[in-house]
Amino acid sequence: xxxxxxxxxxxxxxxxxxxxxxxxxxxxxxxxxxxxxxxxxxxxxxxxxxxxxxxxxxxxxxxxxxxxxxxxxxxxxxxxxxxxxxxxxxxxxxxxxxxxxxxxxxxxxxxxxxxxxxxxxxxxxxxxxxxxxxxxxxxxxxxxxxxxxxxxxxxxxxxxxxxxxxxxxxxxxxxxxxxxxxxxxxxxxxxxxxxxxxxxxxxxxxx
Amino acid sequence: xxxxxxxxxxxxxxxxxxxxxxxxxxxxxxxxxxxxxxxxxxxxxxxxxxxxxxxxxxxxxxxxxxxxxxxxxxxxxxxxxxxxxxxxxxxxxxxxxxxxxxxxxxxxxxxxxxxxxxxxxxxxxxxxxxxxxxxxxxxxxxxxxxxxxxxxxxxxxxxxxxxxxxxxxxxxxxxxxxxxxxxxxxxxxxxxxxxxxxxxxxxxxxx
DNA sequence: TGGTGTGAACGGCTTCACAGCT
DNA sequence: AGCTGTGAAGCCGTTCACACCA
Numbered sequence: 001x002x003x004x005x006x007x008x009x010x011x012x013x014x015x016x017x018x019x020x021x022x023x024x025x026x027x028x029x030x031x032x033x034x035x036x037x038x039x040x041x042x043x044x045x046x047x048x049x050x051x052x053x054x055x056x057x058x059x060x061x062x063x064x065x066x067x068x069x070x071x072x073x074x075x076x077x078x079x080x081x082x083x084x085x086x087x088x089x090x091x092x093x094x095x096x097x098x099x100x101x102x103x104x105x106x107x108x109x110x111x112x113x114x115x116x117x118x119x120x121x122x123x124x125x126x127x128x129x130x131x132x133x134x135x136x137x138x139x140x141x142x143x144x145x146x147x148x149x150x151x152x153x154x155x156x157x158x159x160x161x162x163x164x165x166x167x168x169x170x171x172x173x174x175x176x177x178x179x180x181x182x183x184x185x186x187x188x189x190x191x192x193x194x195x196x197x198x199x200x201x202x203x204x205x206x207x
Numbered sequence: 208x209x210x211x212x213x214x215x216x217x218x219x220x221x222x223x224x225x226x227x228x229x230x231x232x233x234x235x236x237x238x239x240x241x242x243x244x245x246x247x248x249x250x251x252x253x254x255x256x257x258x259x260x261x262x263x264x265x266x267x268x269x270x271x272x273x274x275x276x277x278x279x280x281x282x283x284x285x286x287x288x289x290x291x292x293x294x295x296x297x298x299x300x301x302x303x304x305x306x307x308x309x310x311x312x313x314x315x316x317x318x319x320x321x322x323x324x325x326x327x328x329x330x331x332x333x334x335x336x337x338x339x340x341x342x343x344x345x346x347x348x349x350x351x352x353x354x355x356x357x358x359x360x361x362x363x364x365x366x367x368x369x370x371x372x373x374x375x376x377x378x379x380x381x382x383x384x385x386x387x388x389x390x391x392x393x394x395x396x397x398x399x400x401x402x403x404x405x406x407x408x409x410x411x412x413x414x
Numbered sequence: 415t416g417g418t419g420t421g422a423a424c425g426g427c428t429t430c431a432c433a434g435c436t
Numbered sequence: 437a438g439c440t441g442t443g444a445a446g447c448c449g450t451t452c453a454c455a456c457c458a
Contacts, residue, residue, distance in 0.1 A: 007448070007449055007450095008449095009448095009449065009450090010449090011409055012402070012406060015401070015402045015405040015406060016399075016402065018405075019384070033416090033417060033418090034417075034418075035417080040386070041386050042386040042388070044451080045417090045418095046450085046451065046452070047451085049417090050449090050450080050451090052418090052419090053418085053419055057419055057420090059417080059418050060417085060418075060457090060458065061416080061417060061419075061456065061457045061458055062415075062417050062457065062458045063416080063417070063418085063458070064416095064418080065418090078405065078406070078408060078409045079409055080405065084407075084408045086404065093303065093307045093308070094304045096300065096304070097300040097304035098400070101301065101400060101401070103399075103400060104401050104405075106401070107404070107405040109401075109405065146411060147404070147407050147408070149404070170410075170411040170412070171407035171408070171410050172407075173403055173404050173407060177226070177310055179248050185412060187407065187410035187411070189407060191398060191403055192310075193305070193310060193398065194222070194226075194310035194311050194313070194316075195219070195222045195223065196396050197293065197314070197316055197354070197356070198222040198285065198287065198311075199218060199219065199222060199285070199396060200291075200354050200378035200379075200394065200396060201286040202218055202284070202285045203378050203394035204353060204354075204377040204378050204394070205377065205392060214427055216426090216427065216428090217427090240439065240440090241440075242439085251428085251429080252439090252440095253428085254428070254429085256439090256441065256442085257428075257429090259440090259441090260440085260441055264440070264441055264442090266441080267435085267436070267439085267440075268434070268435040268436055268439055268441075269435065269437080269438050269439050269440075270438080270440085271438095271439065271440080416457105417456105417457095418455105418457085418458100419454100419456075420452105420453100420454090420455085421452105421454095421455100422451105422452085422453090423451085423452075423453100424449105424450080424451070425448105425449090425450080425451090426447100427446105427448080428448090429444105429447085430442105430443105430445075430446090431443100432441105432442090432443095433441085433442085433443095434439105434440085434441075434442100435438100435439090435440080435441095436437105436438090436439090436440100
C-alpha cells in the first residue's frame with residue numbers, strides 16, 4: 001500500500017469500530033467480516049475496508065478481521081494503547097455529568113483532575129476526585145496529563161483554553177458554545193450541544 | 208439564483224451564524240460584513256457568503272448583512288421561527304445536565320416534557336418539570352411535541368427511539384453511544400461524547 | 415468460493431476569482 | 437471603492453468494481 005493522507009472522517013469512525021470490536025471480543029467472537037461490522041454500525045462494508053486499508057489493511061482475505069488484532073491495531077493508530085489522562089475544567093451541571101460519564105473508560109481515557117473557579121466547590125470531592133482551584137492548573141505539567149476538557153461558560157472558554165495550552169495541554173475537548181483559537185500543534189474538538197438540537201426542526205418535513 | 212441542493216454542512220453552520228447574529232443584535236449592531244462574522248467564528252468569509260447564497264443571498268453589496276434580517280431569514284430556514292418543543296427521555300446525570308442546559312432557549316427550543324423508566328424518579332420535579340413514566344410517551348401526540356432527546360443507556364436507545372417514532376416524533380437528538388435505525392422521514396443526530404475524547408490522543412503530536 | 419484490498423470514477427463541499435450592485 | 441453573489445476549478449471523501457489471496 002502506498003502512503004496516502006488519512007481523511008479525518010476515517011479517524012472519526014475508528015473509535016466506533018474499536019468499541020464494537022471490544023464488545024465482540026467480550027462476547028467471545030474471534031473473527032468478523034466488514035459486512036457484519038457495517039450492519040451493526042450503520043456504515044457500508046466498503047467504507048470500513050477503505051478506512052482500515054489506510055493503515056495497511058489487517059484482515060484476512062476470504063475470512064474477515066481478527067477481532068483482537070483489530071482492537072490492538074486501532075488502539076495503536078489512535079494512540080490509545082496507554083491510558084491517557086485528561087483534566088476537566090468546570091464542574092457545573094454539564095461538567096459533573098461528564099465526570100461521571102461511563103463511556104470514557106473503555107477507551108483507556110481517565111479524567112484524572114478536576115478544576116473549578118468557584119471557591120465554594122474547591123476542596124469538595126466529586127466522583128473520587130478533589131476539586132482544585134483553577135489557579136493550580138500549572139501543576140498539570142508534572143502529572144502526565146495532556147488532554148483537557150472544557151465545561152465552562154462561553155465567555156471563559158478562550159481564557160481557560162489559553163491557560164491549559166500554557167501548561168502543556170495539546171488537545172482540548174470543548175463543550176463551551178464558543179470558537180476557540182489555538183496555536184499550531186494544538187487541537188480543539190468542540191461539542192456545541194445546542195447546535196445539534198437547533199438543527200433538528202430543519203429536517204422535520206414541513207407537512 | 209438557481210436552485211441547488213443545500214449541503215448538510217451548510218445547515219450545520221447556520222445555527223452558528225444565527226447565534227452570533229443574535230448576540231450582535233443585542234449589542235445594538237445593525238450591520239455586519241462576512242469578514243467580521245467569519246473572524247469571530249473561525250470560518251472563512253467566502254464560506255459564509257456561499258452558505259447564505261444557497262437561500263437567495265440577503266446581504267447588500269458594498270455594505271454587508273443587516274443583522275436583524277440575517278436573524279429572521281436563518282430562523283425561517285431552520286424552521287426556528289416558532290417555539291419548538293422537545294421531550295427528554297432519561298434523567299440520569301447527562302439527562303439532568305441537558306435539562307438545565309442554558310443554550311437551547313436562544314434557539315427557541317423548549318424541553319417541555321421529561322420521562323424516565325425509574326419509578327423512584329417518576330413524579331419528582333426537576334427544573335420545573337414533573338418527571339413522567341416512559342409508559343406515558345403516548346401523550347406526546349397531543350402536546351405539540353415533535354422533537355426527542357435520548358439520554359438513556361445504549362442498550363435501551365433503539366427501543367425508546369422506536370417508541371418515540373410510534374408517537375409521532377420526527378427528529379431525535381441521541382446521546383446514547385449507539386447507532387439508531389429509523390424509518391424514512393425520521394432524522395437522528397447523534398452526539399456520542401466518548402467518541403470525541405477518544406479521538407484527541409491521535410492529534411497529539413507523538414513528540 | 416468468499417471476503418479483503420485498492421485504483422478509478424464519482425459526487426459533493428470548499429476555495430477562488432471576479433462579475434455585479436450600491 | 438467596497439462587499440456581496442456565484443459559476444468554475446480544485447480538492448477531498450465515498451462509492452464502486454474487480455483484482456487478489458486464503
